[in-house]
Structure formats: structure tokens, C-alpha cells
Amino acid sequence: MSNISKGDILLEIRGLTVDVQGRRILDGLDLTVRAGETHAIMGPNGAGKSTLSQVLAGRSDYEIRGGSARFLGEDLLALPAEERARRGLFLGFQYPVEIPGVNNVYLLKAALNARRRQQQLPEVDAFEFLALVRDKMKLMQIDEALLSRGVNEGFSGGEKKRNEILQMTVLEPVLAILDETDSGLDIDALKVVGHGVNSLRRDDRAVVLVTHYQRLLDHIVPDHVHVLVGGRILRSGDRSLALELERRGYDWLREGAAAA
């Protein structure tokens, strides 16, 4: 078991400022995520939501102009992407890539073993691993036939998203960042994804949902809701903030920011 307790700080972002191709996308962002919490980061298109997700996961072609991010007490921004993953940070992609020729199961097994080596745990063997994956596939209602294919190869949009959540449930990250996981999902798939994410929630882990719409939050109820506009968190609150955004949109916040 991990030595993380409920309430420990897992992620602490201070004044994070990031340029993408010379344009400022994140502009002094602050965020603290503690063990046992589920956060939702909401915002209009172009607010910097995906940039934040990708920067935290280790995209190296974004320019970090200022600020800091610490994960489990370590300087996150100094770690290469693979080291972040091995330490338990998971990014569920908005657009999961297709990789023909790289088998789904083998990738997932390699990912799990990379994480276990970091934790100084013995690697799982093929037999144990398959049993584990079959179990989680049932949870995610993924057809076993997809296992033998290339990563996301020929998957529907919904299947790709469910595959991301499958990976997450197998890898059991300390911090899962799910980037627009709800986009492209129908109601039934949304339920399945919600179920998968909820199964991961525990006192020693945290989940950050990055989303445009609040409908995902009907299935995964967050403890904290943040509004990201213009590269920084403009407002934080509880679940009711998401419902207010649903009613009023984002513009009133922008006007508020301009006035302030």
C-alpha cells in the first residue's frame, strides 16, 4: 500500500505560465490537489485546459515561462514524461492516438511494469496480467476482441475513450488527469466511463477532470470545481459552480474578470 494519506498534497501548481508557439496559453495558474479529492477544471474552448493537461503530463514542446508544479513533493516540470507516468501521474487523452502494430495488451503490460519497477514491486507475469485486464474490461464493457488489436486501431471514438479509462484502472495512478474524457461519448458510454473513474477514487489518490461541459459531473461528482479562463483559474467552488456555469455559460466570468 502507498504511504499517502487523505489530505496530503499530491499536486501543487504555482504561477504556471506556458507559451505554445509563442502565444501565452497559461498565465500564472495556481492549483492544489490533495489525496482523496476529485477536481473538475472547466472552461471555454481555448482557455488552456488541454495545454494544462499536456504540460503536466510532460509535453516537451511547450515553453514553460514561469511558475512551478510539484507532484508528490518533487519538481514535476524537471521530470521527463515517462518518469511522471512511472511515479503515478496518468493522462487520459482527449484524442487518443491510433498505433497500428503496437498491441494494446502488450503496451498496457509494459506500462504497468514500468510503474511497478518504479515502485520496486515485482513485474506481473502474462497470466496474472491477463486476468487483471479481463476483469477491468468487463467493468469498462470493452469487447475482448479489441485486446488483440493495435492500440486504438480502428476503435470508435467511444471505444478509444473507454480504452483510456481501462488503462487508468489497470495502472491505478496516484493522480489521474482526464482531458475531455466525455467528448464524443453517448449517455451509456458516459455512465460506463463514470463508473470506471469512480472505481478508482480512493483516499490515497486524486482525479482531475478537465471538461467543457458539466454533464460528466453528473456521473463523477467533484469535490472542487475550478473555472479556467484566459490561462488562469478565475474562480473555484464546489459542485454548484458547475451547475451555475451550465446555466449561465462562461461569459459572465470573463466580464467579471475584465471589470476587476
Added chain:
Amino acid sequence: MSASAEQATPLAALARAQDALPGGPGWAEWRARALERLLALGLPTPRDDAWKYTNLRILGKRTLVPALPRPLGTVALDVLPPVAGPRLVFVDGRFHPGLSAGALPAGVTLTPFAALIERGQPALLGPALTGPDPSAIDVRIRLLNACFAVDGAVLAVAPDTAVAGPLQIVYVATGGGAYPRTEVELGAGSALDLIEYHVAADDAEAFVALASDLRLGPGARLTHSCFQLAGAHTVLLDDAKVTLAADARYRHRLVALGGQVARLDLRVALAGHGASAELAGLFLADGRREHHVRTLIEHRAPGTRSDQSYRGVATDRARGSYDGKVIVHPGAAGTESRQSSRNLLLGREAAVDTRPQLQIETDDVKCSHGATTGALDEQVLFYLLTRGLDRDTARALLTYAFLGEVLGLLAPEALRRAVEARVLGRLPAAALIREFLA
């Protein structure tokens, strides 16, 4: 090859070399004609469109004079995959009974090309070398082969014979010029699996010009695989010409791993109604190696199909090219044709040229072509990194996966496995990706 080749091999030396070859006056005259025509056409220069991607300077540094028979040093045939079935071995273009093994299957007859020379029957193989070539393709490699070929395999498969198991031909080069000649005639309704290997020691300064003629009778099927493992100082020019009668089916598989400069010229004439050709191949050029593929598919009859799928990887300062042309002749209605050339550059100084071309002279055709050349997709790499894979592993994995589609086409399994192992052995971080392979 022009100026520099003439320095390495003066023209007088070429003519003198012909004097030493076996065969009666008929052959001597035939070879002299081939040389005369070759010289009239001139050796290739960088200005020749057919040779624009090939490094002619390296070609010119090899002697074209045929190697003389000599005691054989160690020939590393253990690099060959453990594929069951008879094996014909040619060393420097001459049949080597000691290295060859296995009885020919029923329905296959072999006539050594050397025996044809003894019998004085040059006309048998002559037509392609005399009149103007109707497809206006570069015939100079075939002419060069005609100038100096002294041996080879002339194979015939009896009609309606499905030959069990593959027939293998191994071309070994030990240095100097080698000019093997291969002819295969498949009778109507017959089927053959032919595997060719090119092998040479790394220190052999060899020049190999292989000329093949493959003729498929009505309904015949030929799977023709070429596994090229030539040495680091071998220049290899493989010129194959395939003609298909009605409903015949031809498959070519190329795996090019070795050589200094290695090039395949593959011409396929779909001459009969419903004939089809499926060409697939991969090359893996590292160091300063060059791998070139040049294809010409001619749809000459209605209802013919062709499919080409080539994958190239170039690392370091290597060069590669795919230069493919499909011609749909008048009257070849209902033609279907697809060309795909995808190339991966893994070094800042590596380069691959690709040129898929279509020439359509009839209506009612379905043709497509596509070509890409580029580095590994950063988005895909990033995805793998976020799953905990390190960069070297991710790169090796994606490189291997890039070739996976072509690797999966290789048969029999012993060949596929051997090629996979070789390809893996050539990738950096190969050990890291073994756990991904079944």
C-alpha cells in the same frame, strides 16, 4: 556509372572479359551484340531519369569484370533462415553443387543456364535483348547481365502442379562481378513459392547484376520473396521482369537489409484478363547504405489488379527511394491499382525519395497512390512516454510497428521469423521491445 565506371572497368577490359567466357561462336556473337548495344545506350549517368536517385559513383568503384571461379573461403550460409525445401546456391553467378541441397519437387524441372550455353542456344533467352524494348524501360542492367552471365537457373513448373513447399535460390557474392540469370516458367494452373536470398561477406567488394524472367501461364500463382542480406561492400542490381497470362497471380515480397547500394527493378506486365500483382516490401537502410526500389506495372488487359505497398526506413546518412510507375494501357478497362510508399527518416542526414506515378490511357479505372516521408509522429511518441515507456523504447517500438504490416505478409513462418529477428537486430534498443512481440 558513366565516367567513373569506365575508369574502374575500361571498355576494352569488358570486351576482353567476354573472350574468357564459355560457349560457342553463337554465344560469343550474342554477348558481343549485347555489349555493343549497352555501349550504344551508354552506361547510366545521373541525368538518366531511371537512375536519378541511385548513387552512380559507388557503382563506378566496383569492377564489372566477372569473378573467376576460385576456391571458396567461408561462406556464411548460416545467416539463411531455416526454411525447409530444396536450395540452389550460386556463387558469383555459378551453380555450386556442394552448397546446394535437396531434391527438386515433382513437376519442377531445372536446366542449368550453363548447360544451355554448352548446347549453344542463345536464342532461347535472346528476344528481350535485341529489339527495342516496348516498355521503354531501362534495359541496361539486363544487357550487362547478358554480356557476362555464364550460369543460372532455368526452371519450369508443369501445368496444374502446385509445388509443395518453397524453392530457394541463394546468390552468394565473394567479390568481383557476378551475373546470375534466373528464368521461371509456370505452366497453366501451377503454383510455386520461390524465395531468393542475396548473401555476401562484408569485406567482399562485389558487383552483382541479376536478371530474372518470370512467366506465369493462365491461372498460375507465384509468390516470389527476396531476402537481401548482401555484404557492406556489395553493389547489387536485381532486375526482374514478370509477365502474367489471364487470371495469373503474382506476389513479390522484398526485404532489403544489406548491401552498399542495392536496387530492385521490377517490371510486371499484366498481359492477360484478370491477372493480378501484389507487391510489398521493406528496406532498412542504415549507415551510408542505399536501398532503391523501382517498379513498373503495366495493365495491358481488362480486369487486372495491382497493389503496391512499400515501407522504407533510413537512419544515419542512408539513402533510399521508391520510384514506381503504373501504366494503364488502352483497353485495360476495369483496372484496379493502388500504390503506397511510406518512409521513415530516423536521422537528420537520412533521405528517401519517393515518386509514385500513374499513366492512365483508358476510362473505367480505379487507381490510387500515396506517398509519405517523415520522422516518427511526435504525438504518438508522447502518448507512449505518458504510458511510462522511455524514449528509446518508444522509438524502437514505433519503428518496428511501422514495418509490421509488411513483415506480417511474409511466408512461410520460418522466413517471417528470421526476417523479424534480423530487423529487430538492426533497431537500436531492440532488447527493450521484445516484451511487445508475441
